[in-house]
Amino acid sequence: MSCPFCAKNEDDFFMKTAHFAAIYNLSPIVPGHSLVIPIAHVESLFALSEPDFQEMMLFSRKVMRFLCDYFHTDAFDWAIQEKPPAGQSVAHLHVHLIPRYEHDLPEPGAWYHRMVEQEKQQIDTFARQRLSIPRLQEITYKLKEAATSYFSHHPNI
Numbered sequence: 261m262s263c264p265f266c267a268k269n270e271d272d273f274f275m276k277t278a279h280f281a282a283i284y285n286l287s288p289i290v291p292g293h294s295l296v297i298p299i300a301h302v303e304s305l306f307a308l309s310e311p312d313f314q315e316m317m318l319f320s321r322k323v324m325r326f327l328c329d330y331f332h333t334d335a336f337d338w339a340i341q342e343k344p345p346a347g348q349s350v351a352h353l354h355v356h357l358i359p360r361y362e363h364d365l366p367e368p369g370a371w372y373h374r375m376v377e378q379e380k381q382q383i384d385t386f387a388r389q390r391l392s393i394p395r396l397q398e399i400t401y402k403l404k405e406a407a408t409s410y411f412s413h414h415p416n417i
């Protein structure tokens with residue numbers, strides 16, 4: 261099966277480093293739900309070298325900081341699912357970055373079940389809750405512009 265994250269390119273990234281990119285989720289569970297992925301195909305967290313792991317974590321924190329600013333919140337969830345028993349359905353390492361708000365979901369913990377459900381939709385062409393491709397491109401473009409502006413004003417984050 262072809263990998264949906266390997267199919268992503270520069271136009272799909274709203275932020276990037278040498279080895280990692282931030283993409284907006286095709287089926288966001290709440291506004292702002294994004295993913296950090298290695299640009300090259302990596303399946304497991306354990307396959308990353310220490311410098312790459314460090315780069316991924318520092319970059320994810322930076323992306324999270326920007327998303328919190330953009331979506332006006334300071335609450336968020338982070339998650340990595342490793343292998344299908346843990347809910348991973350796309351076999352390409354990805355960190356979920358999920359800005360949270362008061363009463364955004366019925367319970368604060370409801371995000372996990374929804375995230376597992378939307379994971380399946382990444383690979384299900386007929387899923388109903390996906391964004392249209394033009395809408396996804398529009399959001400990505402707006403986030404890219406906003407991120408450029410945000411980091412020009414906050415160069416040390």
Ligand SMILES: [Zn+2]
Nearest residue numbers: 263266301352
């Ligand atoms: Zn891949």
